[in-house]
Amino acid sequence: MASRGPGQRAGLTREAILAAARSLLAAGGLESLTMRAIADDLGVAPNALYSHVANKSALVDDLLDDVLAEVAEPSVDEPSTGLRQVMASTYEVLLAHADLVPVYLARQGARGPNAQRLGAIMDDLLVKAGLAGASVGEARRVLIVYTIGLAAFSAQIPIGPGEDPPVRPDEARDQFARGLDWLLAGITQSQ
Amino acid sequence: MASRGPGQRAGLTREAILAAARSLLAAGGLESLTMRAIADDLGVAPNALYSHVANKSALVDDLLDDVLAEVAEPSVDEPSTGLRQVMASTYEVLLAHADLVPVYLARQGARGPNAQRLGAIMDDLLVKAGLAGASVGEARRVLIVYTIGLAAFSAQIPIGPGEDPPVRPDEARDQFARGLDWLLAGITQSQ
DNA sequence: ACCTGAACACCGTTCAAGT
DNA sequence: ACCTGAACACCGTTCAAGT
Numbered sequence: 001m002a003s004r005g006p007g008q009r010a011g012l013t014r015e016a017i018l019a020a021a022r023s024l025l026a027a028g029g030l031e032s033l034t035m036r037a038i039a040d041d042l043g044v045a046p047n048a049l050y051s052h053v054a055n056k057s058a059l060v061d062d063l064l065d066d067v068l069a070e071v072a073e074p075s076v077d078e079p080s081t082g083l084r085q086v087m088a089s090t091y092e093v094l095l096a097h098a099d100l101v102p103v104y105l106a107r108q109g110a111r112g113p114n115a116q117r118l119g120a121i122m123d124d125l126l127v128k129a130g131l132a133g134a135s136v137g138e139a140r141r142v143l144i145v146y147t148i149g150l151a152a153f154s155a156q157i158p159i160g161p162g163e164d165p166p167v168r169p170d171e172a173r174d175q176f177a178r179g180l181d182w183l184l185a186g187i188t189q190s191q
Numbered sequence: 192m193a194s195r196g197p198g199q200r201a202g203l204t205r206e207a208i209l210a211a212a213r214s215l216l217a218a219g220g221l222e223s224l225t226m227r228a229i230a231d232d233l234g235v236a237p238n239a240l241y242s243h244v245a246n247k248s249a250l251v252d253d254l255l256d257d258v259l260a261e262v263a264e265p266s267v268d269e270p271s272t273g274l275r276q277v278m279a280s281t282y283e284v285l286l287a288h289a290d291l292v293p294v295y296l297a298r299q300g301a302r303g304p305n306a307q308r309l310g311a312i313m314d315d316l317l318v319k320a321g322l323a324g325a326s327v328g329e330a331r332r333v334l335i336v337y338t339i340g341l342a343a344f345s346a347q348i349p350i351g352p353g354e355d356p357p358v359r360p361d362e363a364r365d366q367f368a369r370g371l372d373w374l375l376a377g378i379t380q381s382q
Numbered sequence: 383a384c385c386t387g388a389a390c391a392c393c394g395t396t397c398a399a400g401t
Numbered sequence: 402a403c404c405t406g407a408a409c410a411c412c413g414t415t416c417a418a419g420t
Contacts (some may be wrong), residue, residue: 004404004405005417006230008400008401008403008404008405009402010400010403010404011404012404020399034392034393035393035395036392036393036394037395039279044404044405045404045405045406046393046394046395046406047394047395047396047397047404047405047406048403048404050394050395050396051403051404052403055394055395056394056395063406078219088224098295102296104294105293105343130405134362135369138369138370141344142337142341142366142370145337145340145341145343145344146333146336146337146340148340149336149339149340150336151338152296153332153336153337171325175329175332175333178326178329178333179329179333179377181377181378182333182373182374182378183370183373183374183377183379185373185376185377185380186370186372186373186374186376186377187373189376191200195385195386199384199385199386199419199420200383200384200385201384201385202420203384205412212389218416225411225413226412226414227411227412227413235385235386236385236386236387237412237414238385238386238387238413238414238415238416239384239385239386240383241413241414241415242384242385243384246413246414247413252419371411
């Protein structure tokens with residue numbers, strides 16, 4: 001390591017920091033995501049990160065919203081089908097980033113631009129399904145909570161009494177789809 | 192503080208430690224629950240706790256299962272009503288311990304004796320409702336995930352896009368009940 | 383068996399200084 | 402503006418010792 005003195009640039013970027021955070025998360029899970037580890041991977045002093053990120057919390061917020069960019073928008077206008085598509089895509093994206101799911105749960109649950117975009121899409125479909133007023137927001141929240149919750153369950157984060165055998169990915173997917181159908185049936189038939 | 196030397200008893204108990212942990216949690220939330228703070232409240236050195244608790248993780252596990260002891264068992268045999276009762280009671284108990292809800296989510300989600308007991312009760316009701324085989328466990332997990340998820344949402348832990356006004360307790364309760372009805376309708380009608 | 387003092391190996395974050 | 406060194410105020414946990 002040819003060392004830099006103070007004032008010498010390391011070419012640090014916000015995007016480079018996020019990338020390092022992602023690979024750290026993928027490799028060692030949530031508990032290995034520390035500012036010091038990120039700095040270490042980038043060959044930089046821990047406090048150098050604070051020139052590009054306000055604090056760890058803001059960094060994690062960015063991480064969470066970035067993932068939601070991968071969620072596919074529905075390809076049809078029919079409400080039930082459309083909702084099934086967005087929620088299924090969200091579920092798959094969350095499973096693909098299983099290490100982040102506990103963060104969505106414990107933390108605020110993403111409030112960035114991508115979360116906003118998906119929320120608006122869901123609301124549109126719910127209105128098309130005949131919901132109005134407060135029940136639109138209610139149904140949206142129920143669907144989101146259900147999806148993150150099931151993703152947490154499928155992502156090896158055991159919930160509830162623990163005798164059950166470990167869930168296989170395809171079984172988890174079926175289970176998610178079945179519960180989602182239950183919910184959508186209840187939501188649409190209640191109008 | 193008349194100080195004790197090494198070897199002198201402080202009258203420490205596992206139950207006293209749990210009580211201190213609970214009040215710390217109630218006062219300052221999850222982030223104020225540290226081994227050192229517990230020790231401080233009990234007038235004891237931090238490492239003294241390790242004579243009564245294996246580690247912080249085990250302590251939190253006990254905390255989580257203790258809360259579930261408050262959940263009321265259903266008073267009727269009719270499956271839908273019984274399930275509505277257990278889940279509603281669980282929801283209320285979780286809301287009464289809002290500070291613990293993120294822990295249920297992020298962490299394993301309780302595997303102690305009380306969690307087992309409630310799981311068995313739910314399974315009984317689901318079987319009475321006509322479910323069989325794998326769908327019993329599926330339905331139970333869906334109901335548990337939904338209940339903890341909605342409790343998290345109601346307990347001021349925002350989930351999803353964030354324009355919504357803060358949810359009032361009674362609104363949250365209504366929302367939980369509505370989604371639960373959706374789920375139960377879907378679960379029972381699918382048989 | 384139960385507790386203390388001291389220490390280890392960490393955290394996130396701030397501050398002053400260098401270029 | 403971007404980075405470093407050093408430090409602050411914390412963590413959970415372990416180890417050796419005292420009674």
